[in-house]
Amino acid sequence: MNNTLWGMEITADQLLTGFGDTLYMVAFSLLFSVVIGLPLGILLVITRNGHILENKWVFNVLNPVINILRSIPFIILLVALIPFTRFVVGTAIGTNAAIVPLIFYAAPYIARLVENSLLEVDKGIIEAAEAMGATTWQIIFRFLIPEGLSSLVLTFTTATIGLVGASAMAGAVGAGGVGDLALSYGYQRFDTMTMIVTVFALVVIVQLLQSTGNIVSKKIRRR
């Protein structure tokens, strides 16, 4: 094996592709999860008792549904969703296929995190907005989100890191990515070096994400 690196059974190319796949999965599942989770999180805040769009029905349906989805372990979601994934993507294996369960995993998680972030926003500020005669949209986009932004950034950081972890697990269904390498070479073929390198790579990715998130969040808060 002349192309291998540091005595691993995989080539540098394979490692790079793995990184690329991980990035691809995380980026797209994050995008879709935010598009779904952010509005749901906002709904969880504004439909609750005493808030601007108080609505028992919406809240009392949304709240348990999100809890249920959140309590399903990802590995089970991965398997249980195979028929649905096949229906949507056309196949149940590969990088694209992994994105579907990743969204099911991350969207409710993000909704809950967004809810927590936005609940931190001082109720007095919403009250001031209402007193000014702001519309519901204006309250959300001019008050709630800007005031919660620094906390929301940390929320998305946490969600992204969760997705990195989950995408590694998706390697179990041949999703590709760094996690796939760790499983199929490091674990199944006892290639310790590959295991070490891939795990180390994941650690570095997570650290980088967290530090970036912290810096951005602090920057927003400190302005």
Added chain:
Amino acid sequence: MIEFQNVKKMYESKKQTVEALKGIDLVVEKGDIFGVVGYSGAGKSTLIRLVNLLERPSEGRILVNGKALTSLKPKDLRAEKKKIGMIFQHFNLLNSKTVFDNVAMPLILSGTPAKEIHTRVNELLEFVGLLGKAKNYPEQLSGGQKQRIGIARALATNPSILLCDEATSALDPQTTSAVLQLLKKVNREYNITILLITHEMSVIREICNKVAVMEGGRIVEQGSVFDVFAKPQTEIAQNFVRTVIHDEIPQSFKKQSEGNPIIWKINFIGANSSKPLLSTIAKKFDIDLNVLSANISEIQETPFGNLIMEVTGEESEIKKAYDYIQAENILVQEVSVHE
């Protein structure tokens, strides 16, 4: 301007119903600085929040500028709310926005052109004396400065009414005074009617012309600030007046006095207080005066206060002096050390 007609407010929860307001009748007229005073839990915040419908009344009617806001469509209601400014105990500024953007917010919400916003915000910042802080963030300001920004923001849309919910309760006494003077200036220069609530009678004394005293969800006494200070009818009003006008016989005197000394309490109201009453009666009648406590302040730019003194001398002379004071239209009463 603002009229409450038999307004009731119930807060319902699963466990219980709290009747926060039990039938409020109140009229705030144009140009008033109307103060509502009461202890915590009396229902003051509920009352003020009903004016701009932060809470909805359970019963009764509230008219603001002649309109019942409860019957308006959402769009019309938002338009009416722009005519009612509000400031808060904890300021409620956006921490993520500069001072300039905070003040600009109500104008941004109404889609005012940027150029107009610029002019108006600078004008307002100048009015509240914080033009130099336009680019700062609220967390870089002191409490008093934050409240000034709150006031500037509340004035942005040229309201006719300003609601103040415990606006100075988070401030120290000096800052409180400065903010109250600013509110007075708002009332005079912009001719804005102010409704404020507070638990501090000193706030009422400093800027209000009318006052309502609240207890247990009801208004138990209301009138001109002057009248309520001069003759508080209810016990709670008397207690509130006493927090700023001390009219009790000093403890030290009570302790050392023997028998039944004659003690007069004289209330000075308005121009009377400037007359040299004491020296006149001391000269005119054969009596001795021993001042135990005196305190004169101003309410609505009119001197107001009381004097407590011990009087000694012949009974007939004392009687004559007493009649003389009464004839001068000065409120005098005899009080006892044993109460």
